[in-house]
Amino acid sequence: MLLSKLREALICVQAGRVTLPYPYAPHDPPPGFRGKLALDADRCIGCGGCAAVCPSGVILIRDDKPMVRTLHFALARCTYCGRCSDVCPEGALSHTLQFETATNTIDDLVMTIDVFMGPCQRCGRCFPPPTAMDQLPIRGFRMDSECCRVGADMPAPDAAATWAAAHSAPPGGVRTLTP
């Protein structure tokens, strides 16, 4: 009984101090950690791909002023999924290692950028440069559709017809589950 307690004490002494000194000393996350979003304002073209894929609807795009498109990031509900940085055709969005985002006002978790856009000469609306729009399907604009991923096997044009022919009911018979 006493011996087992002593053995336990010995194990505790051998383990030494395990507690992190964290709030007083920095404790960086491992590389590849997805922390607070960082935006390279020089690179953003205002295409809105990030807003299209964001599952939390963090990014709001407004065309209030002529020639300026405003991207509004409400980072309080950002889930750090990394889709926006994956989809960004210019690499303007990236995740930093910063996780110390706790704050007492929700206004601190707001990021805005005014992007200078080329407006249409006829309707006056902003549009991203066509070359960048052309890049979007190549770089995986919708990451959740298999066929749009880079390197994925693109279905042949007649794949749907082949599938339909293979799975259609035999002529004149009743379709059953077992062939």
Next chain:
Amino acid sequence: MFKELCRKAFTRSLWVYHANAGACNGCDIEVIDVLTPYYDAERFGIRLVGSPRHADVILLSGPVTRQAAPALKRLLDAVPDPKLVVAVGSCAAGGGSWFDTYATTGGANETIHVDYFIPGCPPRPEAILYALAVAMGLVPKKAAPEHWQQETLEELAAGITHLKRA
């Protein structure tokens, strides 16, 4: 005055009640992590208590669901003043992926007053520890609103730059 009272009353020891208002359990696991010897929140006097009547701080996780919202209000009434509400995770901080669904109220801020927000899905245990350290005044707050502006053609022609270039 309330702020001053909070500062005096809360710098000693925070007793924490952990409330789940519809969370997926991810944030709850991280809250438990904070109490392990590795992160050891107890060295700041932080203790998990079993009743809101004993608590100073409510650690709230989950996008407050419509079912949980009335219960959460009653829970807050049971906590003696002065009290802090810390929203753990993106769901509690702003609704997360469920910010506009029919079943949730879109974040704890819509139902009750929240004092500290910890975004993350789930937040790291360090992030929760950091928020509590900010609440106790041990470390400075780092989050700040950010704004960038790209130059228009006229400004570029005039040689004006808004962007900080590294």
